[in-house]
Amino acid sequence: HFLYLLVPFSMRHAVEHAYSAMFVLPEEGAADETSLRSFLGISAHELFHLWNVKRLRPAALWPYRYDREVYTSLHWFTEGVTDYYTGVSLLRAGLMEPSEYWQRLSAELTQMENTPAYALFSPAELSIDSWLAPSSYRPALYQGSFYAAGKRVGFLLDMTLRRETQGRVTLDSLLRYLYRRYYLRGKGLPEAALEQAAVRLGGPALKSFFERYVWGRDTPDYEALLAGLPLRVEVTQKPYSGWGRVGILRYRAESEGLRIEEVLLGSAAEKVGLEPGDLLLTVGGRAAKDLSPAFWDSLAEGAQLQLGWTRDGFPLEAAIQLRSALQKHIRIEPIAEDFLKSY
CATH class of the missing domain: 1.10.390.10 (Neutral Protease Domain 2)
Incomplete structure (x- = not known):
């Protein structure tokens, strides 16, 4: 049995049982193509748990x-x-x-x-x-x-x-x-x-x-x-663009700056000490929250900028030298239809 509880807020949770599975999902359920994909995926996952x-x-x-x-x-x-x-x-x-x-x-x-x-x-x-x-x-x-x-x-x-x-x-x-x-x-x-x-x-x-x-x-x-x-x-390697060039992969805008959520290991940002949770305030004297990804794309390799940020309320700063981080890309696809039939 598949038991779906649809709720009027954003929540996704599912638990497998011996002969059933219980789901808590947003009330739109499978109303559009994106939510349908998600609905089918979580249902297939719990089914296999049987x-x-x-x-x-x-x-x-x-x-x-x-x-x-x-x-x-x-x-x-x-x-x-x-x-x-x-x-x-x-x-x-x-x-x-x-x-x-x-x-x-x-x-x-x-x-x-x-x-x-x-x-x-x-x-x-x-x-x-x-x-x-x-x-x-x-x-x-x-x-x-x-x-x-x-x-x-x-x-x-x-x-x-x-x-x-x-x-x-x-x-x-x-x-x-x-x-x-x-x-x-x-x-x-x-x-x-x-x-x-x-x-x-x-x-x-x-x-x-x-x-x-x-x-x-x-x-x-x-x-x-x-x-x-x-x-x-x-298997290829390509340079990151935008904020990724310095190794800042994820962030969210706040009123005072950008809250760092993910930093690439070995990147320029990681080497100067920037960590997830830090609040980036300034880049080269400019407000970080006002800078678009295109700002980083316009800089030449080796450019140096002063960063200012806070960690748990304590101010920190360091000079960063732009060294574009590389991203590995994996692409796999079948070249024989017979393989798909056996898959």
């Missing part, structure tokens, strides 16, 4: 315990792989065009490649840390999501299984094996169950995959991982 989490779940959650914190390194699997199947399910059902699916996947991978946390914490570490994140003790710059990390692992694991077995084994095969091996025997998944099952079904290359991309923090080599599959892979 298998992944409500049946197939970590031993740490078998049985459920509500009197203590429960730690597992498998939330990348419980939520992230479920998120991977959200898009796959919509694609298989004909509710999403293939072109849109691959565009969205490429955009999500691109975003992760340009978010520092995913190079600093493994999917397993992000999973264990779920009780503490987001945390005021960790800067926003270093916070990542096991949803996103697991979705990337899910896609690459699916492709690696296909490549290593010439298409005989897929992520579907792995889930079915785990379902029979554990759930139907009344057991939860041990922490190493996925790796062991993947190696059993896909061969020794899967052990290295888990060491590097699940337990480890390696940045995926997409061209190598997807080599031999009927996929076109493009």
